[in-house]
Amino acid sequence: MRLRLSALATRPWLVALLIGLAAQALFAFHLDRPGGIMFDEVHYVPAAKALIELSGPRNIEHPLLGKELIALGMDLLGDNPFGWRLVPSLAGTATVLGVFTFLMVLMRGRMRVAVTGAALAMLNQSLFVQARTAMLDIFLGAFLLWGLVFLLWAMRGTRGQVLWRWCVGAALLGLATAVKWAAAPYIALVALAFVAIRLRDARRAHRPLAAALLSGDQPHWPGLPSLAGLALLGAISISVYFATFTPTFFYLTGATDGLSGLLHLQREMYAAQVQVLPHHNYQSDWWSWPLILRPIWFFYAWDHGAQRGVLLIGNPVIMWGGLVAVLVAYAVSFRGRALRPLALALLWTFSVAIYAIIPKSLGFYYYYHLSAIFLCLVLPVTFDHFDRTRDRGWEEWYVALALVCFGYFYPILSAAPLDGPMAFAHWTWFPGWR
Template identity: 65%
Template sequence: MLDRLKALRTRPYLVALLLGIAAQTLFSVHLDRPSRIMFDEVHYVPAAQTLLDLEGPRNVEHPLVGKELIGAGIVLFGDNPIGWRALTSFAGTATVLGAFAFLWLLLGSMRAALVGAVLTALNQSVYVQARTAMLDIFLGAFLLWAMVVMLWAAKGASGQVTRRWVGAGVLLGLAVGTKWAAIPYVALAGCAFLVTRLRDARVARRPLSSAFSGKNQPHWPGLATFPGLMLLGVVSIATYFLTFLPAFFYARDPLTLAGLIPLQQEMYALQTQVLQRHTYQSDWWSWPLMLRPIWYFYEWDEGAQRGVLLIGNPVIMWGGLLAVLACLWAGFREKAHRPLALALLWIASLGIYVVIPKSLGFYYYYHLSAIFLCLALAAAFHHFDRGRGKGREEWFVFAALAMFVYFYPILAASPLQNDQGFTRWMWFASWR
């Protein structure tokens, strides 16, 4: 089917436009369901309202960017469910387009880019988070677009590289300004830059010392390695601290320059505190297996029983694990560094939660990893298909779509038959 769209293969901007319209439509239909605050919206919607009024600090545990964006939606669309979730729906569309742009730049294949983007829209984690006023959808969008801009900079002419590199630093700073979970990705971005430089030197049979020069570089030409790393760090850190600007104008306990660093220490203490057990807590190793999804909402609302379950698309989540293994195989056995990089990115995204000092974990922490699974799936199909167009990925997309349609009623707060209507989707006891 995708091969029949030959006229669009050389028009990525048109494809991106159509894809963006489709994604935004998907995320926007019945965005006002449920009509009440659900799950962790109880933290972020009031915090955004408080921030709009500049009343004073609230939800100090997390930085301000996500709450600023939720507040922007309230300003544009009103203090109602659509206003709370409007900007998260836009961030969901940005995530889908980011997957498309990243794969197009990485693999140069319209088929792979479109497959990866559609799977991202259907992976259910993105869908639910795009319709919930929480922070993770913004985190994913900023990080994915930082990856896009870094890759775009790698392919730029000498005069374009620095501007694009600065743009990537700004996006990384905004990601950290959304949730501190982005901090390891700033380090990963620097490592990816350095490893690519060293690999380029090895492939060109040049001394490794040449990797630190900006001259005659196939990637990021004109950008020397150590200045590039420093620029990325300085820009991302400066952007992060600039996002606290509204806090300087609070009516109560306004932030001061002297209080900026102590605020970071307070945030760290809050994020690493030992919390009481939670009904929906889960361990990092259980997330790929999808053992403990989360009911964001299950109540009577607007004349019907409705539910919103954060649960991944089984076709994508479990099939994606096979794709990661395939990408590792391609990397180590066939020296295919692009699939290998995506497999390692997924592994790193999960490994972060092995080491960070959080006392509780939740399935929504897997949001970024779920996106990277979609990228790995597209890369695996692209690599092993080797341009023969056998259409295996199309059947996979159809299966993912069918599964999405199956779960749709408990993703979109559709009316259920009664208060036990959820049971038809409960494959395992741990899903209840």
């Protein structure tokens, strides 16, 4: 594998194209199964249809962009399962390519690491299911990950490249927030990391604090003064966020009354976010998600002449192995300079800790979507830290094990025909999985 990847290392666009084609084929195969609405599609498909008709606000708990994208697929392919799920499947492919590109940039073109991460992302069962479901988190992950890609890419750009890459990254973070407010804390995290790196660079160069904040003469993001960068990050992300609400000004009923109406809509969304909801059979606490204690049956019924099921569950090889990788990343960072594993471990930790703080009365396993993607970054970087020059092939064996696990669960990820109503028992290892 190393020889083949070495031969392709000078053609990353070709590798990305092949990965994208493989991911889209995987996600789109029998995309019309099940043939009806499943789980929270019951909220988002009608909301998307209302946007097409401009009939009025629906599902005001979340911003519009994710529902606008579902509506785009329905405009292209109609009000049917292919239409509902087309754009989510493309967002799933974009997420896999985002993992590949992020690791290529972070690891300075180390193809082995990037391909491993992309393979794990494709085999990440929660990503697979989300990419085949008309819900919002798949868009949240795609926009957020690509925003981080561009901001990281800007970090190592030349003076002529930094500004546009930074602005694109800020815009993508604004789009992520326009899918779900869960992306907003990452904008604050980016700002904090940006300032922290600038202060570290100033300390290393024995420069005053004012130089770190005002000067564009910097080793990272050269030509972009810190205060200007923060201002652009905020202004662009906020502007892009509000631009996605344009359809609200054209509703046939319940139209937004200018800027005041748009701000009132934000207050309504906040009230919907923090309302106390009744108990739900699939609710779960944030600390249980990394352990996969309560996955979610999106669908389990007779469909297309067979018993079928769709279980939102992470790949145990990736989910549980990723937790070990996070712990190892923290351990090696205390023993020496292992900044990349540490940064990714902190990113994963932040993604989980958010839900320990935000004021939502109910939590669900699909909230772990972003964290599961970040594990696909932590794992290959941690492998690389130990296997960089030894060529032991640990990554290949690990991906192979993840593939076996994916194949085992595939029937209840893809709504394949099952043996009968009690077939689910074959895959439910623990009582909480039923």
